[in-house]
Amino acid sequence: SRPRAALNMAAHLVVGTEVVRPASGRREELRAAIAAADVVHLHIVHSYWLPPRWLFREIAAARTPVVWTLHDQWIMTGRCAQPGTCRLWEDGCPRCPDLQAYPPARVDNAARVFTR
Structure with a gap:
């Protein structure tokens, strides 16, 4: 709905x-x-x-x-669909350098989401 x-x-x-x-x-x-x-x-x-x-x-x-x-690469990253030049997903997404990248986020939960 x-x-x-x-x-x-x-x-x-x-x-x-x-x-x-x-x-x-x-x-x-x-x-x-x-x-x-x-x-x-x-x-x-x-x-x-x-x-x-x-x-x-x-x-x-x-x-x-x-x-x-x-x-897209969403399932392999902490939150982003297209990581572009960011390679932090290779280290478990310890922090997100671009929270406005699709899908946008207001809080950096990339590391927690990555472990799921």
Whole structure:
């Protein structure tokens, strides 16, 4: 829903990741789709839609195979989709030199998010 996406967008600015799970009816619909799938094909999971950890737990619980097309480097960094010349992700993102890079953040949680 739009309100949940707005909350996730606000949370992403502060804590660096989505925190609001899908509504209960939608959650059950997603669980059923994951369980029924032969394979789950992931694309961009940092879109304010749902918490990636929730999605990964659901996929693992269903034991559904995954193919993940990486459209950016977000999964390998502490928070940024395109690190550009920054190489700090190679050392665990100890600090973020550009909090305005997509997706923008107000608080530097790059090191904590990197460990997830």
